[in-house]
Structure formats: C-alpha cells, structure tokens
Amino acid sequence: MELIAKSLISLLGIGALCLVIYVQRDGLTAAKERAEAAEQVTRDRDDTIKTLTDAAARDKKAAAKLEVARNNIAATLTERENLIESLQHDNPEIRTWAESPLPDAIVRLREHPAATGAGDYRQRLPSSNPLPVASGGAQD
Numbered sequence: 001m002e003l004i005a006k007s008l009i010s011l012l013g014i015g016a017l018c019l020v021i022y023v024q025r026d027g028l029t030a031a032k033e034r035a036e037a038a039e040q041v042t043r044d045r046d047d048t049i050k051t052l053t054d055a056a057a058r059d060k061k062a063a064a065k066l067e068v069a070r071n072n073i074a075a076t077l078t079e080r081e082n083l084i085e086s087l088q089h090d091n092p093e094i095r096t097w098a099e100s101p102l103p104d105a106i107v108r109l110r111e112h113p114a115a116t117g118a119g120d121y122r123q124r125l126p127s128s129n130p131l132p133v134a135s136g137g138a139q140d
Contacts, residue, residue, distance in 0.1 A: 088095045102110075115121045 088098050115124065
C-alpha cells in the first residue's frame with residue numbers, strides 16, 4: 001500500500017511538473033509572439049520616422065529654393081521700380097504720362113477686386129444683359 005501511495009504521489013508530482021512546464025511553454029510562446037509583434041511595430045515606426053524625416057528635409061530644401069527665388073524677384077521688382085522712378089524724374093514726357101489721370105473705364109475696373117471665379121464674374125454683369133445658362137453643349 002505504501003508503494004502504491006508513493007507511486008501515486010510521484011505520478012501526481014510528475015503530472016503537476018508537466019502541467020507547469022506546459023503552462024510555462026505556452027506563456028513563453030505568447031511572450032515571443034508579443035516580442036516579435038513589438039519589434040515589427042518598432043520597425044514600422046522607424047520606417048515612418050525615416051520617411052517623415054526625408055520629406056521634411058526635401059520640404060526644407062524646397063523652401064530654401066523658394067526663398068532664394070522670392071528674394072531674386074523682390075530684387076528685380078526693386079530695380080524696376082527704381083528704374084521707373086528715375087525715368088519719371090529724368091524724362092518730362094514720361095512724367096506727364098504718369099501724372100495724367102486714368103480713363104474712366106480703367107478707374108471702374110480698379111474699383112472692384114479681381115474676379116476669382118465664374119460666380120464672381122457673373123455677379124458683375126449688368127442685370128439687363130445676363131449670361132445665358134449653358135445647356136446641351138456647344139453649337140456650331
């Protein structure tokens with residue numbers, strides 16, 4: 001009887017040990033999967049950071065080129081304004097032309113802001129001569 005009890009206790013101990021090993025193995029497998037998933041997320045994040053860093057560098061270079069172009073345009077504009085001013089001071093014919101009033105039609109055009117779309121243009125047309133609504137397509 002004693003031998004049977006010892007055998008059962010040994011079997012129970014071995015079974016408990018197998019159960020612990022099985023649970024630990026499953027936990028280890030799950031931990032490995034989580035670690036691999038975290039590594040993939042980290043690689044994806046690093047790739048995204050590199051992409052964004054590269055895009056920021058390209059944008060910075062483009063902004064620098066635009067700034068150079070803007071400075072060149074501003075310098076050209078200043079030169080032309082200075083040239084116009086000197087021509088007005090030096091040439092009485094140009095001075096007289098520059099000081100003459102604009103024609104009434106030009107003055108009326110300058111009173112309105114620029115039309116930025118078809119709706120703006122259509123609103124400025126006189127109500128006595130409205131544009132026809134387009135329908136059906138072009139006629140030959």
